[in-house]
Amino acid sequence: MASLSTGAIEALANGSGWNEAVLQLVNIRKIDGGSGPSRFRVMMSDGRHTLSSFMLSTQLNYMAEENLLVPNCVCVLKRQVTNMLKDGRRVVIILEIDVIKPADASGKIGDPVPYSDGQSRGPQPAPVPESRPPLQPQNRNEAVVRNLKRDFAKKIPSALPDTPGGSSKIVPIASLNPYQSKWTIRARVTNKSSIRTWSNARGEGKLFSMEIVDESGEIRVTGFNQEVDKFFSLIEVGKVYYISKGSLKIANKQYTSVKNDYEMTLNGESTVIPCEDSCDVPMVQCDFVPIGDLENREKDAIVDVIGVCKSVDELTRLTTKSNREVSKRTLSLMDMSGKLVTVTLWGEEAEKFDGSGQPIVAIKSAKLSDFGGRSLSASFSSTMMINPDIPEAYKLRGWFDKEGHAMEGQSLTEVRGAGGRLSENWKSLADVKSEHLGHGDKADYYSCIATIVFLRKENCLYQACPTQDCNKKVVDQQNGMFRCEKCDKEFPNFKYRLILSANIADYADNQWVTCFQDSAEAILGQNAAYLGQLKDSNESAFDEIFQQANFNTFIFRNRVKLETYNDESRIKATVMDVKPVDHREYSKRLIMNIRSMGAK
């Protein structure tokens, strides 16, 4: 029987050190690193004492993963480094260790007791000497200290010491309710929004929101004003935090798929403390809906989905109704139901998405739309995960590699016309009127091929704020200065922007439309600044541009909506995008339509 280096534990724990310590491994536990590599925490014994503050350096992770280090094996600690924590405790990082006797050759040697270095640290898990209120202090050391002294229990039932306050136990998220205010939860942040500001008659404010999850469930959390300053930069997605004393209220389920009757608001008394040891907190809570079932869900439902990204389209840019430019990308998701659905990504998510290698994509809180039948959109409150480390993802990968990749799949999102992209909804201008597009609650979008028959050149230009991204009309102060109300500033200059009123026509009907900057510039073939200059200096050249632009045919993508001004309702049509006619695509579409009409 190998003899252990009695006294080595004490020496290592108090900083004296010990070379070539022969120790028995009592227990080894994996700690999930979240976004980094896993770590293994080890409890070693020298026959007299045990110490659990040993960490395996990551280069030795293989020893744990290949089961070279198992309870009861006897080892020689060849190289280590001892780190001191803020509270004075030590962690021994194992840099090199040799197993000299395998586990089955020896039982537990001696009857070691946990080492405590004489201060108020007894065998119980409460390390901090002074009595303090439950978890309230923003003392980060507590979290770390707690980790080290914790027993090797698989679950963390109450990681906090029982102090006189008593209310410092960790409770599950599922148990939170508005009637209890003194609680602490330990949860992982799965989604964090950006800071949004508002400004209305009652004042201004800012907020951010996030979704958190633990073993029992999930909940949505919002912080306003001061809480934004306190917590926003502290909180990182994927990390685990102890949160306490938020206020609970009934949830507004409209915006999220988070399953909880309540939602939380952080207030002046709330605390958020990072938790170092997070292995037991699940990464995310998702209730995936099979793609085939999406047909049975109502439009506008918020769902979680997971699938293989079978194909992905190019990034495109569009102009939104508030006249902002936004990036967009669509991808096709397929799962084991054999069905496909198109998912639309926006903004940065669209720009950064890499669909190469047909990754597994999971989206929490995606919005289901009845566009094209059924399709999904990742809104700002959705969370997208690529190749997530969850069992569903592995199942999908296995299925796809074996059989899924060969399947064509049936798409729930209709692709209209040969080569027609999803977003296109071809209508003749008569259809737009007869089908009452735009009369519903929401705006309708359609594509058409039409010819410009009239352009209104009067009042097509306005003077706008020169600040980038601000397009508000400025007020001419008549003293050489121009005032922007939105920016609340005065400028000595302005930039010209276009709002062009046009009448377009096809074989069936005509339509008045409004074109903003980008589409107007595309139609006129000149930029706004030049046109503005020309209007002031060379009227005939200015007119000529409009003459040339007239009677050209384009593919228009328009938005129509019923708008009401003073008891009068009118359909307003705006051009979102204008493109030259692709005759080949157009011909293919016509042939297809003719054939399908002929078949009936």
Add this chain to the structure above:
Amino acid sequence: MAGILDVPKPRINCSMLSQFINRAVCFIGRVEKVHPTGKMFTVMDGEGKTATVELNEPLEEELSGIVEVIGMVSNKGEIMASTYNLLREDKGVPFDLELYNEALKVIHDFPQHYPFQVAASG
């Protein structure tokens, strides 16, 4: 030549040649081979079939790419060309011969919707 210009010239492909014998037609195809004499060449249509075109005078230029031929269909199913017109490949959108063939089929399948004869008369 003047006669042929006044008459409607249905667009056809190789499969339709036999139905238009002794009639003026318009044929679009890709030039395959030019006869050494320069008075004859073969063209392939959008379906991959080939037809022969005969000219009154020998060619004065190199002919390649897609060409539109107007002429009469002979008893033997050859096109006696009155005039031809090369579609430039270096400019604009490339001509899609297969798509053109699809459109041809539509025109011939639905003659009631494409009354070209009526348009040309009086």
